[in-house]
Amino acid sequence: MRPSFAARRNLRNSRMSDTTANRKKLYIETVGCQMNLLDSELVVGKLRNEGYELTDDIGQADTILYNTCSVRQHAEDKIYSALGRIRQLKQVKPEVTIGVLGCMAQKDQKQILRRAPHVDVVVGPGQLAKVPELLVLAKEQGTPQMAVSLPRTAGSNQTVTESFAEYDPMREPAMRPSSFQAFVRIMMGCDKFCTYCIVPSVRGPEQSRPASVIIDEARMLADQGVKEITLLGQTVNSYRSVDAAGRTYRLSDLLERLHEIESLKRIKFITNFPNDMTDDLLQAIRDLPRVSRYLHVPAQSGCDEVLKRMKRMYSVALYDDMLARIRETVPGAAVSSDFIVGFPGESEASFEKSMQLVERGRFKNSFIFKYSPRQGTKADTLFIDDVPEEVKKRRNNDLLALQTAISQEDNRQFLGRPLEVLVEGPSKSSKGLEPGEVGQLTGRTACDRIVVFEGNERLIGQFVPVIAEEASGVTLFGRVVTMDLVAPRA
Numbered sequence: 001m002r003p004s005f006a007a008r009r010n011l012r013n014s015r016m017s018d019t020t021a022n023r024k025k026l027y028i029e030t031v032g033c034q035m036n037l038l039d040s041e042l043v044v045g046k047l048r049n050e051g052y053e054l055t056d057d058i059g060q061a062d063t064i065l066y067n068t069c070s071v072r073q074h075a076e077d078k079i080y081s082a083l084g085r086i087r088q089l090k091q092v093k094p095e096v097t098i099g100v101l102g103c104m105a106q107k108d109q110k111q112i113l114r115r116a117p118h119v120d121v122v123v124g125p126g127q128l129a130k131v132p133e134l135l136v137l138a139k140e141q142g143t144p145q146m147a148v149s150l151p152r153t154a155g156s157n158q159t160v161t162e163s164f165a166e167y168d169p170m171r172e173p174a175m176r177p178s179s180f181q182a183f184v185r186i187m188m189g190c191d192k193f194c195t196y197c198i199v200p201s202v203r204g205p206e207q208s209r210p211a212s213v214i215i216d217e218a219r220m221l222a223d224q225g226v227k228e229i230t231l232l233g234q235t236v237n238s239y240r241s242v243d244a245a246g247r248t249y250r251l252s253d254l255l256e257r258l259h260e261i262e263s264l265k266r267i268k269f270i271t272n273f274p275n276d277m278t279d280d281l282l283q284a285i286r287d288l289p290r291v292s293r294y295l296h297v298p299a300q301s302g303c304d305e306v307l308k309r310m311k312r313m314y315s316v317a318l319y320d321d322m323l324a325r326i327r328e329t330v331p332g333a334a335v336s337s338d339f340i341v342g343f344p345g346e347s348e349a350s351f352e353k354s355m356q357l358v359e360r361g362r363f364k365n366s367f368i369f370k371y372s373p374r375q376g377t378k379a380d381t382l383f384i385d386d387v388p389e390e391v392k393k394r395r396n397n398d399l400l401a402l403q404t405a406i407s408q409e410d411n412r413q414f415l416g417r418p419l420e421v422l423v424e425g426p427s428k429s430s431k432g433l434e435p436g437e438v439g440q441l442t443g444r445t446a447c448d449r450i451v452v453f454e455g456n457e458r459l460i461g462q463f464v465p466v467i468a469e470e471a472s473g474v475t476l477f478g479r480v481v482t483m484d485l486v487a488p489r490a
Ligand code: 5AD
Pocket: 001, 002, 003, 071, 072, 196, 197, 198, 298, 300, 338, 339, 340, 369, 370, 371, 372, 373, 374
């Protein structure tokens, strides 16, 4: 999953008007991927029903929650240093309850309590439904409470799977970071076991939610005014479920059914696995106009030996072939990727092959990460982390510079063209626009390209035509136009 914009949607819901003095105040910080953002939304929704209200001010909070990520060391360090910082706060205000939720809670479990004894509640991503009751218990009993799922090797697949409970309770509109966009979980967990990756341990076995449940949830969201949904799964194109009548649903079937909900103007889905990019899916994307022509398909490396050590189960040739099939079947599709640099044994020659893949892949963008050994993964036991940090850093910079140049070139094709943009909010430089005020707004095209332009705050949540006038590697800059002729799929 794309781990990029957690901070952007940190659930600071200042729109809430319920400010009854005796409501408990909840402060929550979320790091990591979209799955975590959705989990936080659901936890907050549940707690709100239990009488909490959100606060932006950690100093005012009665309960402080961190929803955490374990994918790289850096994400964990951030949380441990935040926990270090609030140690004093807990000394001054011992009545404050502190909780660590999510992937790091599942991975580190009691170790969190050893490193941060002021933590009251530790809850893994498969046990989030228990958060409200554990907060109460921690307070009543004055002892730390923990709820985590079973390790992958603890028993039969069914027993382990059951310990990663589905957590998609009623969606509460007030809790969504935006009233017109929503995430919908279609899969949980992962069974691919790429050797570097902690996700299969901390998020458990792969499970596809039933199609009928997903369709009902999407319909409910659409009725609440949602215009864009993003389907979430670690490998969303491996989706497969069978209904009571024995009918199998693949992602393509699900998209077809979701496309029947007419008020959903955009349907996106992340993240894809290269091996599962089947022709039926590509044809569905081609034939369903409101499904975004945007595919995030991480390659991770452009070198077969590295891919083998990563246990990615495909070759560079297969990835290239997949790209060719995407471009042939879905003209104009935007493809983005993830790369890991400095994986054990990555030589200069192997790295050069990743550069070549970025060069010929013409990705819309790539997320590039330095390899971070994760305890409990195969790569951590099998291989030595032998690429020095400076080399990882240099490779990261080189790959990013190449990708940025390509992204900028790619963006230039849109200059002078009107694009259909769903306006998401004020841009970073004009946070805090007053109602009716004009300022810099940001939005995205159907293909996930970021567009910044000047406009009235009232446009937030609308589809507007914007002519692109300038392009950087990351962003298109433009101006709103009043014409019907837009390129809805760019
Ligand atoms: N080190 C560095 N990057 C990693 N990713 C997953 N595990 C690691 C790791 N141990 C990256 C992959 C994945 C993205 C979400 O995070 O590129 O696609």
